[in-house]
Amino acid sequence: MRQKKYAFIIYVVFYMFLNPFAVTADSIDIKELENIIQAQAKLIKDLSNRVKALEEKKYADVSAMPLTLKDIAPKSIWTERIKIKGDFRYRHEIIRAAGRRHNLNQAQRDSRETTRNRHRIRARVGIFARINEDIDFAFQLASGSQDPVSSNQTLDNYFESKRVWIDLAYITWHPEDFLGLNVKGFKMYAGKMKMPFYKPNKSQLIWDGDLRPEGIHGGYKFKIGEVDLCVNGGGFWLDEDSNDVDQNLWGAQGYFKSHIINKNIKLVGGISYYDYGSVRDHAPYDGDSFGNTLYNKPLNTTDLLANDYQILEGFSELHWKMYNLPFTIYGDFVSNVATNENNNGYLFGTSIGKCKKPGSWKFSYDWRRLESDAVLGVFSDSDFGGGGTDAKGSRFALGYQLAKHTQLGATLFVNKTGLEDGDGKQYRRAQFDLKVKF
Secondary structure (H helix, E strand, O other): OHHHHHHHHHHHHHHHHHOOOOOOOOOOOHHHHHHHHHHHHHHHHHHHHHHHHHHHHHOOOHHHOOOOHHHHOHHHOHHHHEEEEEEEEEEEEEEEEOOOOOOOOHHHHHOOOEEEEEEEEEEEEEEEEEOOOOEEEEEEEEEOOOOOOOOOEEOOOOOOOOOEEEEEEEEEEOOOEEOOEEOOOEEEEEEEOOOOOOOHHHOOOOOOOOOOOEEEEEEEEEEEOOEEEEEEEEEEEEEOOOOOOOEEEEEEEEEEEEEOOOOOOEEEEEEEEEEEEOOOOOOOHHHOOOOOOEEEOOOOOOEEEOOOOEEEEEEEEEEEEEOOEEEEEEEEEEEEOOOOOOOEEEEEEEEEEOOOOOOOEEEEEEEEEEOOOOOOHHHOOOOHHHOOOOEEEEEEEEEEEEEOOEEEEEEEEEEEEOHHHOOOEEEEEEEEEEEEEO
């Protein structure tokens, strides 16, 4: 049909200009010539409209429309399948601490108070690809070190080159149909991934924001009426030991999201259970307690973890609008049911605003207390109290969206460490950030 349309138009044009009976200025006057041209233009327009109408009738069924390159092979165009994303953060940090356990050398620990002033960078860039309709792949590199809860690099050592590490490497399987069953809402992850368990308002009471678990995780989201429900579960590998039992982590979680009263108020609530396997009587990561209780076994030169960690968590959030700004209050409670001493932790916080458009802002505050064996310290917030457990106090944070994809931030930690020592020791940390992403 398309070829016939073009052939007909060409024919009309040739007829107008090449027909031996075509009009000329010698045979007719100008007025007659104008009338003929107008009549022929009207004829061409009418014929084009008829051809268009026939095409629309023929392709009323969308499946019969001619295919474009994107329709024929959308997955052959790499820009449609692969995305490159990244971010960069420059941080100025000031720390004032009195004998904190693991950021200081022995001479500093013995002193009454120390001050540290440092500049740090964090750079991350990743490739995120759609393999097929059911499988995605992610691979990201980041600055940092072997520290599992930090991608920061301190600017020091006479401009030495900084290291880059594998930060993410995982696949995601998200079929909508499996063996004839509708499984839309199901996702499974395998590899080194972002923390897949839900954290109330990104709480770091149990998990630091930079932690990347390694293993397998599955989650399923579904609705019952107006309530969104989600269940999560996974197994992760901490340490493979050819001479002893391996250390691992198993977790399960369930939570809901539901609007209450009206569409502007949303409630979130859930519970989690995390069970560490074979960590008791083993040396802690990097030989550091991170606030956890250690003991010295006879004939053993290394201090060992004194407890198991079977962590029960309960959390909730309440979201609504205040003066047209998003407002949230939230709480997070944990208890290590594997021991009866110094085994609890809790956090209460609030936030208002959201950094999105240039000129927007966000303020947040939380207060927490985390006893020495409430969680495994190495994975908890690496900034609060110097990292780990056995600390309490406040965190203040302010963010300002300076421009598109560019944000300024300031965070202040006012904490006390060493809760078992009575009043504890003062710990202050101020952070000033410039963050960009692409």
